[in-house]
Amino acid sequence: xxxxxxxxxxxxGNLAKDVKAICDGDCDFVHVDVMDGHFVPNLTIxxxxxxxxxxxxxxxxxxxxxxxxxxxxxxxxxxLKPEFISFHIEEEKHxxxxxxKIRSLGIRPAITLNPHTSPESVEFLLADVDMVLLMSVNPxxxxxxxxxxxxxxxxxxxxxxxxINPDCLIEVDGGVSDKNIQSLKDVGVDVVVAGSFVxxxxxxxxxxxxxxx
Ligand code: DX5
Ligand code: ZN
Numbered sequence: 651x652x653x654x655x656x657x658x659x660x661x662x663g664n665l666a667k668d669v670k671a672i673c674d675g676d677c678d679f680v681h682v683d684v685m686d687g688h689f690v691p692n693l694t695i696x697x698x699x700x701x702x703x704x705x706x707x708x709x710x711x712x713x714x715x716x717x718x719x720x721x722x723x724x725x726x727x728x729x730l731k732p733e734f735i736s737f738h739i740e741e742e743k744h745x746x747x748x749x750x751k752i753r754s755l756g757i758r759p760a761i762t763l764n765p766h767t768s769p770e771s772v773e774f775l776l777a778d779v780d781m782v783l784l785m786s787v788n789p790x791x792x793x794x795x796x797x798x799x800x801x802x803x804x805x806x807x808x809x810x811x812x813x814i815n816p817d818c819l820i821e822v823d824g825g826v827s828d829k830n831i832q833s834l835k836d837v838g839v840d841v842v843v844a845g846s847f848v849x850x851x852x853x854x855x856x857x858x859x860x861x862x863x
Pocket of ligand 2 (some may be wrong): 681682683
């Protein structure tokens with residue numbers, strides 16, 4: 651299982667230190683939650699702060715857009731050369747075009763599905779993306795409760811991916827802990843995002859990542 655800690659639960663007064671801590675703890679990606687206060691009822695960080703995150707990070711960035719104007723934000727973040735940019739399918743009129751744009755910028759395109767969105771609705775995009783992010787909470791905040799129906803969605807998505815694009819990764823985001831990570835692995839999930847579990851663990855960041863692994 652690949653681990654992508656979310657810096658949403660980091661101490662923003664000591665952001666560089668908290669980014670280095672997850673990299674030293676051997677995470678696989680640094681998950682960056684970008685919220686615009688419109689698509690979701692919360693507002694986080696823009697390119698200036700993400701640039702500071704990128705400089706502090708020795709691991710590739712996984713940028714999760716939760717915004718209304720996806721193409722505008724892709725242009726803002728592309729110069730930082732993240733590994734992935736994912737955008738919400740619920741908020742994009744021309745997802746296929748945006749996927750092509752992200753790839754043309756040398757970034758791996760990913761699509762994100764809210765808890766109510768079925769995997770079958772993105773069947774005809776699967777050939778063109780490198781990852782599908784299934785939300786296991788409603789986007790906007792860290793520390794929410796895991797929604798178990800993501801297990802059925804991941805099972806159904808895995809079947810589609812096996813047929814259409816076996817290299818495409820499945821990522822799950824929200825409420826992930828050492829209590830549910832095995833159930834995610836069992837249904838074919840490749841990457842998990844974990845915010846509060848990693849940053850708030852009583853035994854520290856390194857131990858939290860190693861527990862998940
Ligand atoms: C929610 C974000 C998540 C969040 C996960 O909108 O996309 O990445 O930070 O936090 P936890 O792991 O605390 O649910
Ligand atoms: Zn996220």
